[in-house]
Amino acid sequence: MKPLQKIIPALGCFVVGLLVYFSVTLNELKPIYVEETYVPLRLMDHSNTFPVRNCGSNQTYVDFGSGDILSTEQKANVEKCFSSYMTDVKGAYKAEQKQRNVRYTSHSYLNQESVVVEAGGHRGIDTGEFNSRFHPGNYFVLEPVPSFYNLLVEKFKTSKNVVLFNFGIDSSDGTFHIQESSNDAVSIFAPRNETGETIQIIDTTKFFEKISVRNRDVDLITMNCEGCEYAVLDRLLTTDYIRHFRNIQFQPHRIDRICFPVRRYCWYQELLRKTHKLSFQFKFVWESWTKL
Structure with missing residues (x-):
């Protein structure tokens, strides 16, 4: 019995070790994303300054990569950004974990006269952080999921400056169905449900x-x-609305049905520099831009 008693704890430690190894390995693999092939339009293929196209998922996107919207240098920067995605995003995830609060602390300019828009209120974590730190005069929060919206209504019922909207924003109007049991963040780009x-x-x-x-x-x-965030940035960068946003902060998501999320992110890096400069950046994870 004594040898068996020694073996069982050792076996247990071995199993735990394997679980830890695979857990770490899975976390390392998390950022992997394979994007469909992008083919720019020929100059004769479009007449609009900012052509709107469909990708494989039949979603739309503004094609900033076609024609002469970007300079030769900018296009080269985009390709460099795109090719370094795997390396950059892995390092950025680790860095962001250590400096997560920067997405609040970097906005110390906010005060009781400020206007803030938050797209994706979810459970109110960011709303609570910004509101308790800076008390912006007008804080508009969008949350389309009824259960999360109701939670926000209850959580901020005494905060008169917080205005809640039970809808989301994108490139066009629409209605979508989500599973009622969902407790996590919800994307309209997930496979469509009918119930x-x-x-x-x-x-x-x-x-x-x-x-x-x-x-x-x-x-x-x-x-x-x-x-x-992709639809909003497309709209900002193709209209004069970009002049009316002093700071733009976003977390870029990579979901299969979103058209070219990595490439579009790289386009935005070049286009945002025309009107804004980086405040902080965890590349492909979180970043914020401030108006020049």
Whole structure:
């Protein structure tokens, strides 16, 4: 019995070791994402300054890579950014874990006169952080999922400056279904369901008009909205709305049905520099830009 008693604990330690190894290995593999092949339009293929196209998932995107929207140098920068994705994102995940609060502390300019827009309120963690630290005068929070929206209503019922909207924003109006049992963040780019809770999405421009962006600049828009950041950035970068956002913060998501998320992120790096400069960046994970 004594040899067996020695073997069992040793075997247990071996199994635990294997679990830890595979857990670490899976975490290391988490950032892996394979993007479909992008083919730019020929000059004769489009007449619009900013062509809107469909990708394999039949979603739309603004094709900043075609024609002469980007210079030769910028296109080279995009290819370098795209090719370094795997290396950059792994390092960025680790760095962001150690400096997570920078997405709050870097916005110390906010005060009781500020206007803040948050796309993707979820459970109110970011809303609570910004509101308790800076008390912005007008804090607009968008959350399309009814269960999360109701949680936010209860959580911020005494915060008169927090205005909650039970819809999300994207490139166009639409309604989507999600599973009622979902306790995690929800993306409209996940495979479509025909049952469950209905969520509403409205065109980004309609929302900007609703809160009168052209009449009062937005001090900060922060986006953790499971994919809507691409549609919002497309809209900002193809209109004069970009001039009305002093700070733009976002977490880029890579979900299969989103058109070219890595390449589009790299396009944004070049285009945002025309009007804004980086405040902080964990490449492909979280970053913020401030107006020049």
